[in-house]
Amino acid sequence: MKKFFPIYVRIPVLFAIFFGAMEFFIDSGDKPAFIKYPIVSILLLLFLFVLIAMEIVLKAAYNVVDSLLTEEQRKAKEIEENLPFSESAFYKKWMHKLTRSNKVEEEGELLLHHDYDGIKELDNVLPPWWVYLFYACIAFSVIYLVRFHVLGHDDQTTEFNKAMAEAKIAVEEYKKTAPDVMDKEKVTLLTEKADLDAGKALYETNCVACHRADAGGAIGPNLTDNQWILGGGIKNVFNTIMEGGRDGKGMVAWKSSIKPSDIQKVASYVLSLQGTNPKEAKAAEGDVWTEE
Template identity: 75%
Template sequence: MKKLFPIYVRIPVLFALFFMAMEFFIDSGNKPAFVKFPILNVVLLIFLLILVAVELVLQATNKIVDTLLTDEQRKAQEIEDNLPFTETEFYKKLMTKLTRTRKVEEEGELLLHHNYDGIQELDNVLPPWWVYLFYGCIAFAFIYLVRFHILGADDQKTEFDKEMADAKMQVEEYKKTAPDLMDKEKVTLLTDAADINAGKAIFQTNCIACHKADGGGAIGPNLTDPQWINGGGIKNVFNTIMEGGRAGKGMISWKDQIKPSDIQKVASYVLSLQGTNPAGAKAPEGEIWIEEGAVKSEVKTDSTKTK
């Protein structure tokens, strides 16, 4: 037995079997049991220490027994230990137990008293390995029945559905705060100087050809007056930059070139230009944007509120 399964094989195998049994019988959801229940790490450690202690005791016992053997017994033991695997006493006993084979000379005792065209039948028993496997399947089926149909543990489909639902919720939560998944409904006006300056840098790189550096307008409209072609406020300005302006003659969509978080900064910078009235600004176009709840007297000075 020692030769077939040395200590460095026995301990990991037994530990792994114990660990798998623990994971199977403990319902820990979508996390391993030893992660969700840290106390199990202590149990695993204790089990490992027990295995090591048992092996140390067995080794000490074997050494004591070895010292009590006579020279003849020790030589016989050495001969058996050096035999090939197929000739060891352990292997022979194991195969006998697993198959219950009978010698050819004993087949006469197993013959049944009937024949078919000269063909006779032996009354062999089922191989024990097959019987044990059959009993194991029955035990597994019983445990499965109790766990899933009596105790109500989640089956694979239910676990999958729950994990997918949790994942979907996590994705939705991530989308709420992920800056580069920004859209018109979630965008807010930025007022921090660092964000405005970042938006200004992007504006000067991509937008001055059509709107001029001061936002007074060239090919594109004036961005400093309270009138807007596609609506004012952070949501509309963001959406116009993201999706583009009027079909055929408006501004192109920038969503493939500028990420949403940067478009938010550009839109916030554009709205910071309201009321600057640069020299040589283009004539107003579109309609005056009035925020919900705003009064007419506020239009010229308070046109940056979101709608």
């Protein structure tokens, strides 16, 4: 056993198992348990110390026992240690426990008095690993039956449906406040200077070619009067910028190049220019808009 799992393998493996158990059973959030809870670090160090101490004691005892062996016993031990793993006593012992197999020489004792056209049957027992797995399946089925059909806990389908419903609610809640999923129904007029300055910068970059820097109108209509072709107010102006104007002769849709939160700022800036009356402004177009 020690040949195949030396001390420098056993200790890290046991330490990792202990550490993993700590992380599994202790809810430490986004930080490792040994950082968030110093007591865990102390326990891990103590555990490591005990492991090392045990290995030292076992090694000393092993050396004492080895010194008491006779020459014949020492040779037999060396032969055993040099055997391949599949031929070692440890391997054979555990395989026998798992399979309860019999030697070929013992098959005569296991023959049943059944003979079918020369085919004979051995009275072999089921392998213990198979029996234990069968018992485990029975235990699992009982627990499953009681949990889901007696106590009425949620099965996987119900858990999935509930998770999807919660996620849908969370998405809808996010959409109510997320600026980049803004639409005509949720948009509101911005009045903060920082927002209007940002809207002005966007307007000067994208809109002056058609509406002039003072919004008096050029190719596009005058944006400073109270008449609107597609309706005034923050909702209509926002929707016109996002979706575009009239088919074939109106403004293009800007939703592919300007995100909704920025369109909201541009629309708010445009509405802040109402009544500025720039020089040589274009004649009013559309219908008079009165905000409700």
